[in-house]
Amino acid sequence: MKKLLIVLSAAFVCCALQAQTKKTQIVCGVTDPYYPTNYKVDDIFIFDSLIEKITGDKDIDTKNYSELIPAIGKYFIGTPYVAHTLECEKEVLTINLRELDCTTFLENVVVISTLVKKSEANFETYLQRIAQFRYRKGEVDGYASRIHYFSDWIVTNEKRGFVKNITKKIGGEPYAKTINFMTQNREKYPRLKDEKTFEEIKKSEDNLNKHKHYYIPKSKVAEIEKNIHSGDLIAITCTTEGLDIAHVGLAVEKNGRIHFMHAPMSGEKVMISAEPLHDYLAKRKGNTGIMVARMIY
Numbered sequence: 001m002k003k004l005l006i007v008l009s010a011a012f013v014c015c016a017l018q019a020q021t022k023k024t025q026i027v028c029g030v031t032d033p034y035y036p037t038n039y040k041v042d043d044i045f046i047f048d049s050l051i052e053k054i055t056g057d058k059d060i061d062t063k064n065y066s067e068l069i070p071a072i073g074k075y076f077i078g079t080p081y082v083a084h085t086l087e088c089e090k091e092v093l094t095i096n097l098r099e100l101d102c103t104t105f106l107e108n109v110v111v112i113s114t115l116v117k118k119s120e121a122n123f124e125t126y127l128q129r130i131a132q133f134r135y136r137k138g139e140v141d142g143y144a145s146r147i148h149y150f151s152d153w154i155v156t157n158e159k160r161g162f163v164k165n166i167t168k169k170i171g172g173e174p175y176a177k178t179i180n181f182m183t184q185n186r187e188k189y190p191r192l193k194d195e196k197t198f199e200e201i202k203k204s205e206d207n208l209n210k211h212k213h214y215y216i217p218k219s220k221v222a223e224i225e226k227n228i229h230s231g232d233l234i235a236i237t238c239t240t241e242g243l244d245i246a247h248v249g250l251a252v253e254k255n256g257r258i259h260f261m262h263a264p265m266s267g268e269k270v271m272i273s274a275e276p277l278h279d280y281l282a283k284r285k286g287n288t289g290i291m292v293a294r295m296i297y
Helices: 001-014 041-055 065-075 104-119 125-134 151-158 195-208 218-227 277-282
Strands: 025-027 029-034 163-165 212-216 232-239 245-254 255-264 285-293
Touching: 001 041, 001 125, 001 163, 041 065, 041 104, 041 125, 065 245, 065 285, 104 125, 104 245, 104 285, 125 232, 151 163, 151 195, 151 245, 151 285, 212 218, 212 245, 218 277, 245 285, 255 277, 277 285
Parallel strands: none
Antiparallel strands: 025 029, 163 285, 212 285, 232 245, 232 285, 245 255
């Protein structure tokens, strides 16, 4: 169980496969002057193909996020789940559209949705936007510069005006939990062997714990389901000590009910849950409820 949770919490770990000099790196024949990057030609091809399909919709300019996000998410259905796609020794902006975990699935769908909505759908802007969502200051500056807890991801991107945490508004209750899973399980995170990095992560945990968090208990999800829109971001809370969120995905309406689009556990592929979100949660003892955020950018 601990290994599984580490996989989930490690969804935010980036890696580098090549050295970086002067903050300019040539990867796959493309020079990126903004960030040290790691991606493959296949990732550019997948991105371009996806954009071509999406923008081929003549009504795309009139769609809001409740329509865009599920539509873009569905393009990734069938993509294999692979853990640790962002992990390596050096922190860089890693892109992997060939394999996804729950966080990179959500992150990529959200980012591509903003690009389409803002008519900025090119790979260079995509790289910049991923960094804006993934990193605390929107810049790659070591392991601790990345946002490692999804509740922190919500807090940070709400401050930037990208998302709105609607959990409290739609019936959320206080989520009284000290979030410190990483520093309390230091041995599980190789990058935390470095004392400076460890202290920076601890500081980010301390700052996160100053915020008052809310969640909707899973027993009440059916009751408030009418307030969840298709395209909302769903973060599943858990019983694990020190850990805020165990899994993330997207709300999608199906036959009048809210279902869960996500990249499930290892060995499976991106899918939409067969059952409504409430029933999906009820089957899983370690899940306690949800946080809900909505795109507003």
